[in-house]
Amino acid sequence: MTVAAATATAWRHRHLLDVDVLSPGEIGLVLNGALGMTEVVAGGSARTATLRGVGVTTLFYEASTRTRVSFEVAARRLGAEVVNVTAGASSVTKGESLLDTVRTLEALGARMLVIRHSGSGAPYLAAGQFGGSVVNAGDGRHAHPTQALLDLYTLWRHLAPDADPAGPFLAGRKVAILGDALHSRVARSNLWTLTSAGAAVWICGPATLIDGFGAWATGGIGGSRPFTVTTDLAAALADADAVMALRLQRERMTAGLLPSLAEYAARYGLTRDRLSTARPGALVLHPGPMNEGVEIAPDVANGPQSVVTEQVANGVAVRMAVLELLNAARIAP
Ligand code: ASP
Numbered sequence: 001m002t003v004a005a006a007t008a009t010a011w012r013h014r015h016l017l018d019v020d021v022l023s024p025g026e027i028g029l030v031l032n033g034a035l036g037m038t039e040v041v042a043g044g045s046a047r048t049a050t051l052r053g054v055g056v057t058t059l060f061y062e063a064s065t066r067t068r069v070s071f072e073v074a075a076r077r078l079g080a081e082v083v084n085v086t087a088g089a090s091s092v093t094k095g096e097s098l099l100d101t102v103r104t105l106e107a108l109g110a111r112m113l114v115i116r117h118s119g120s121g122a123p124y125l126a127a128g129q130f131g132g133s134v135v136n137a138g139d140g141r142h143a144h145p146t147q148a149l150l151d152l153y154t155l156w157r158h159l160a161p162d163a164d165p166a167g168p169f170l171a172g173r174k175v176a177i178l179g180d181a182l183h184s185r186v187a188r189s190n191l192w193t194l195t196s197a198g199a200a201v202w203i204c205g206p207a208t209l210i211d212g213f214g215a216w217a218t219g220g221i222g223g224s225r226p227f228t229v230t231t232d233l234a235a236a237l238a239d240a241d242a243v244m245a246l247r248l249q250r251e252r253m254t255a256g257l258l259p260s261l262a263e264y265a266a267r268y269g270l271t272r273d274r275l276s277t278a279r280p281g282a283l284v285l286h287p288g289p290m291n292e293g294v295e296i297a298p299d300v301a302n303g304p305q306s307v308v309t310e311q312v313a314n315g316v317a318v319r320m321a322v323l324e325l326l327n328a329a330r331i332a333p
Pocket of ligand 1: 138144185186246287288289
């Protein structure tokens with residue numbers, strides 16, 4: 001296991017609402033922690049149940065498979081007592097507000113609340129009310145911090161496994177993010193973490209789906225880390241070390257942003273031919289769920305360069321690391 005300089009960094013956060021507040025050292029703490037957790041996940045070594053008896057409640061107002069299940073698996077592996085609440089099957093359907101729900105869950109023993117909501121900012125509202133730790137599991141189009149961290153972890157293990165995860169280990173690497181950036185909390189959070197690790201990030205899609213990113217790119221992430229925005233797929237793919245295809249988020253599209261799915265697939269779908277124009281062996285990522293045949297061809301999604309299944313597995317280790325860091329901050333005097 002890599003012992004990085006990151007271990008000298010202190011973790012400062014009781015909540016994880018976005019990655020924009022994480023220093024490179026704190027990102028390194030998560031990645032190093034996740035590396036240790038992979039041994040636990042693989043069953044290779046015993047680990048103290050650092051969350052033994054801690055009430056972890058998942059509160060999901062939007063559909064999810066991998067994020068919700070991996071938080072549950074992560075919390076259980078650490079010994080937590082896990083309760084899952086799906087808004088559609090709770091008193092939310094009777095009109096209960098988010099804040100009432102949060103207060104109720106806290107009274108029922110929740111000490112860590114993992115929340116997904118269609119409203120950008122909802123986890124911040126919850127964190128203002130909740131006495132324990134709130135983890136954002138995706139809010140609207142705003143942020144998906146643990147997804148960005150697991151993506152970064154996956155890239156670290158493949159592209160720079162011996163490098164310090166708190167350092168610029170993706171310097172000189174190019175990562176292309178393709179598709180529906182407009183509605184993507186994954187793209188927004190990844191922009192922070194990837195540029196923090198030194199990657200050159202290219203956002204590419206039809207003009208209607210990258211709207212607003214151009215202005216952000218010029219100012220740069222955090223006011224200082226520029227990235228590239230283009231509608232030119234060939235330019236985005238050229239020399240890319242990793243390509244992340246995004247799901248077309250039709251549930252968030254309020255206007256006719258695309259002529260048709262077939263046309264989108266024809267012009268921007270990640271096919272084998274297109275992938276062959278990236279760097280040989282370029283990694284293929286997708287946050288899931290995938291629309292195979294739309295943003296990504298089935299043979300690419302399931303091909304030798306795809307690390308999509310690894311991303312899912314890494315999600316458990318990364319979420320274990322995050323829960324452990326937050327819990328320590330929560331109970332710190
Ligand atoms: N699962 C990811 C999210 O919740 C990506 C997606 O749904 O397209 O944002």
